[in-house]
Amino acid sequence: MYERYLHHFNEKVPLTQEEWELIQNYLTLKKLRKRQYLLQEGDVCKLVAFVEKGALRLYNVSENGTEHIVLFAVEGQFMTDLYSTFSGEPSIYNIDAIEDSELVLITRTASDELRKLSPKYQEFAFLETSEAYIQLAKRMTSVISLSLEQRYQELITNYPNIVQRVPQHMIASYMGLTPETLSRVRKRMSNTK
Amino acid sequence: MYERYLHHFNEKVPLTQEEWELIQNYLTLKKLRKRQYLLQEGDVCKLVAFVEKGALRLYNVSENGTEHIVLFAVEGQFMTDLYSTFSGEPSIYNIDAIEDSELVLITRTASDELRKLSPKYQEFAFLETSEAYIQLAKRMTSVISLSLEQRYQELITNYPNIVQRVPQHMIASYMGLTPETLSRVRKRMSNTK
DNA sequence: TAATACCGTTGACTTTGGTCAACGGTTTTC
């Protein structure tokens, strides 16, 4: 347990044994079965989750009932509704498990406390937030400037086996498309290459 | 000089006079005339800019020459190519001034140093990065789930006088649309309301 | 101040993506 989290941490900010033991006190483990919720619309998000194993999605549901996936998180990535954790306002999103998953959780308040106690954790939190921003900015760039084919190609290189793991209609939702359109994009791509 | 930066800082993380003097040593001022570049494609981005006055844009140029605006920054907001500053790789973006602007600059290396020296600055950097992420996540949500009319409406509420300040074809670019389409969206909106 | 470049709008047409319905092939579930 915590293997991946610790490994991930050490890669960015190397830790001594004592430092890790301090940090570990603030973490908890949680297993989530496929389709189980980590966060439901209307609740305040108080947690940040790290995916040890499995996959999560963050999505909202529009008036007509359509789901819009804003984010995926697979092994080694973090997931939270950052806005809700900061503001304390109810979330407009749902977070649930796409596969059976194992998560490392830390509450927002624990994280704040730990950031004050541990300079290494502080640095780690800063780096992770920066990286999340960078990833999102990259995606925004591709959304406004690339063709659907190029965007799908990029998705595959960013999440190499997402296609095997996640149903296609969820990928369509993540790209802001209907399932039919994504199906046709894929067909076009397999024909022309 | 630095008025808005200091004010912004104090709102998030209140500073003593001595703390501010330390931080100020790491900052520099820069004026940019309209159309002047802060960053050009191919150069490594080494700076983070805070907009005291004016407006900046970050954009890339696709093969056929079309500009795609990824971000605006107006008074009180930060602008940088975070990926390039972190990785040290050449930027794929340009940053230039939409209006005559006054900026507070800090280099990436100075910022790293200052984060180690000053817990308050460390905290400020963390909060600003988090806020930038939140803003981008919100925009991503609207891109994949709202109609053009709704997205334009949201843009106006987020940047209340952007329409007065920024040429319409740049707003179209920011939304990933052609100028003609944005013009028609605006017409539809003025007709129906 | 005249010439020029730029900007937003509009119209006609094309291309792209969405909608709706149907189908066969899986999984789930009871």
Added chain:
DNA sequence: GAAAACCGTTGACCAAAGTCAACGGTATTA
């Protein structure tokens, strides 16, 4: 193990956005 739900694909049609060209108005600039 049968029934039901789900999933990806396809076709026909429709709606939305892009393209191209033209225009008049406004800044820029010489």
